[in-house]
Amino acid sequence: MRHVPDEELHAYLDQALSRSQCVEIETHMASCARCSDRRDANAALRDRTTALLAQLTPRSLIIPPPYASLEERRLKMPAFSRWQRSARRAGLWAAGLVAAIGTGWAARSFLDPGVVQRPVEPASVPPSIATAVPLATVAPAPPDFTPAPEESAAPRQSPREVTVRPASTRHEEAEITPAPVIRFISSAIPVRTDKGLDDSPVSSTASRSPFERIWRSVQWEEALQIAGSGLPFIEGMPVVGVLLQPGGPGERPMVIVAQQDGSGEVIQSIEGPVAKVTELLDRQSMPDVRSSSLTRTPPDYIEDHGVVRRNNRIMAVTGRLTVDSLNSLAKVATIR
Amino acid sequence: MDDLERLYTTHYAAVVRFLYRKIWDADRAEDLAQEVFIRAMAHRPEKPRAWIFAVAANLARDEARAAIRRKKHLTLLKDDPVPLSTPDPSADETVERDERWAQVSGALAALTERDRDVLLLWDGGLSYPEIAAQTGLAVGAVGTTLARARKRLIEAYDRMEYTADAARS
Numbered sequence: 001m002r003h004v005p006d007e008e009l010h011a012y013l014d015q016a017l018s019r020s021q022c023v024e025i026e027t028h029m030a031s032c033a034r035c036s037d038r039r040d041a042n043a044a045l046r047d048r049t050t051a052l053l054a055q056l057t058p059r060s061l062i063i064p065p066p067y068a069s070l071e072e073r074r075l076k077m078p079a080f081s082r083w084q085r086s087a088r089r090a091g092l093w094a095a096g097l098v099a100a101i102g103t104g105w106a107a108r109s110f111l112d113p114g115v116v117q118r119p120v121e122p123a124s125v126p127p128s129i130a131t132a133v134p135l136a137t138v139a140p141a142p143p144d145f146t147p148a149p150e151e152s153a154a155p156r157q158s159p160r161e162v163t164v165r166p167a168s169t170r171h172e173e174a175e176i177t178p179a180p181v182i183r184f185i186s187s188a189i190p191v192r193t194d195k196g197l198d199d200s201p202v203s204s205t206a207s208r209s210p211f212e213r214i215w216r217s218v219q220w221e222e223a224l225q226i227a228g229s230g231l232p233f234i235e236g237m238p239v240v241g242v243l244l245q246p247g248g249p250g251e252r253p254m255v256i257v258a259q260q261d262g263s264g265e266v267i268q269s270i271e272g273p274v275a276k277v278t279e280l281l282d283r284q285s286m287p288d289v290r291s292s293s294l295t296r297t298p299p300d301y302i303e304d305h306g307v308v309r310r311n312n313r314i315m316a317v318t319g320r321l322t323v324d325s326l327n328s329l330a331k332v333a334t335i336r
Numbered sequence: 337m338d339d340l341e342r343l344y345t346t347h348y349a350a351v352v353r354f355l356y357r358k359i360w361d362a363d364r365a366e367d368l369a370q371e372v373f374i375r376a377m378a379h380r381p382e383k384p385r386a387w388i389f390a391v392a393a394n395l396a397r398d399e400a401r402a403a404i405r406r407k408k409h410l411t412l413l414k415d416d417p418v419p420l421s422t423p424d425p426s427a428d429e430t431v432e433r434d435e436r437w438a439q440v441s442g443a444l445a446a447l448t449e450r451d452r453d454v455l456l457l458w459d460g461g462l463s464y465p466e467i468a469a470q471t472g473l474a475v476g477a478v479g480t481t482l483a484r485a486r487k488r489l490i491e492a493y494d495r496m497e498y499t500a501d502a503a504r505s
Contacts, residue, residue, distance in 0.1 A: 010479030016464040042483060049486040052440045052493055053459050055433075057353050058362035064348035065370065067341045074374045310367065 004028060004035045013042050063335070065298045066228075073301060073308055216244050227255050232269035232297070232315050234259055234333045240266060247273070250302035251311060254280075267319040267326075269333055271297055274312045281316060292317040292326035297335050343384050344373050347461065351392050354460045357444065358396035359403070368395045386466040389457055393470070435500065443492035451485035458482055 004012070004025050011017050012025050029036040223231055223242040231242070237259035245254040254272030261267055270277055281291055293316075300311040317330040351372060355365035372392045381387035444452060450471060457467045467482075468475040 010483045062349040074377045
């Protein structure tokens with residue numbers, strides 16, 4: 001009896017074989033204890049590896065930013081940054097070579113002044129000096145090379161410099177505007193008994209707020225239009241109010257969505273830049289209003305003088321419930 | 337929705353995980369994953385899935401080199417737990433999780449580079465031919481290499497767990 005070779009067995013377990021090959025192997029294993037034991041042992045090994053690797057994941061949620069935002073960032077990238085990088089590398093090489101030759105020449109002059117008196121043959125000029133500049137200009141351009149109009153003035157940056165910055169250099173928006181305390185939301189937004197997303201209040205909560213210049217109470221649909229996909233929402237609970245604070249340039253607004261659970265308690269999902277949300281939570285003064293753990297949401301990508309800066313955002317669910325209940329709600333909350 | 341956008345939706349998390357397991361910095365892994373997809377938008381590769389993981393591997397390599405240059409390893413490891421997650425585990429759970437994390441990452445680090453690459457690429461969802469194309473292995477050798485890598489990972493992990501247990505007792 002021909003047993004299943006190791007390579008085939010591994011490929012079978014990793015679903016890398018055709019259907020007909022799988023059938024052939026399964027037929028054999030049905031009558032071969034040795035091969036089926038090998039299959040079980042290898043499958044156990046595979047499953048355990050998968051379980052081990054699953055522990056090596058970032059501890060925050062992985063939420064992809066909207067695809068359109070990547071498209072925007074791509075369009076902002078310099079058209080031929082790769083060419084620039086090559087040119088810069090070539091320039092550095094040439095500069096290094098020139099420096100080395102210069103140092104050698106100076107040392108030679110110093111140690112043996114007589115030699116310097118001899119006229120320099122034109123041929124002895126290091127070719128690298130002459131080619132230093134052209135090296136940068138003849139570097140291969142990508143096939144879709146199209147010179148940008150402002151190229152000569154634009155600062156040279158590699159794609160990485162344009163799109164991301166090291167974590168240590170990131171900083172949150174320091175501008176914190178006065179914000180309402182959480183109590184404001186619970187007390188000011190009227191509790192609605194009628195269900196439905198379209199029933200978010202337009203009542204003048206802003207008129208009671210000393211911060212009406214900043215926070216606005218808006219309809220759900222309007223909030224969707226303004227905040228786009230950034231509205232936090234807990235499925236199955238009617239929305240009773242949405243407060244919105246416009247963000248800075250390139251920044252999504254900060255949002256508070258108030259929803260009502262089955263017992264009539266108002267639950268508020270607060271989503272916005274880290275600094276602003278934590279500031280808002282710190283101002284929370286009612287002892288019976290608790291907050292869930294903070295959960296990361298898609299960050300803002302803010303262009304600042306040609307550099308795209310990442311501004312992290314978070315979400316918290318607050319209400320007069322236990323922290324465990326709020327954590328459970330935060331788990332099911334989605335960013336619309 | 338075009339193919340790349342679909343791939344972005346389905347594979348973004350896998351690419352982040354792949355990068356995270358190479359550079360151990362969650363924020364940076366996300367940044368690099370986005371850069372990978374931005375590059376894919378510009379290049380429109382024929383085989384985008386394999387291409388994306390190949391570029392991710394290159395970026396991770398560059399990042400590791402840069403980290404060595406900056407001697408940032410310790411900082412990166414310290415920075416990592418900052419990201420916020422849903423429910424706060426108890427102190428016991430946290431300690432246990434951290435310990436397990438250290439053991440698994442230590443076991444992964446104990447593998448050869450090729451074994452590690454094959455394992456991570458497979459876990460990222462790449463097929464045998466895609467893994468072969470990226471690592472230079474023959475397609476027929478991928479399964480065997482993968483099985484060996486799995487075995488070594490588990491052996492290394494068990495060894496570390498045994499050592500930790502012995503130290504506790």
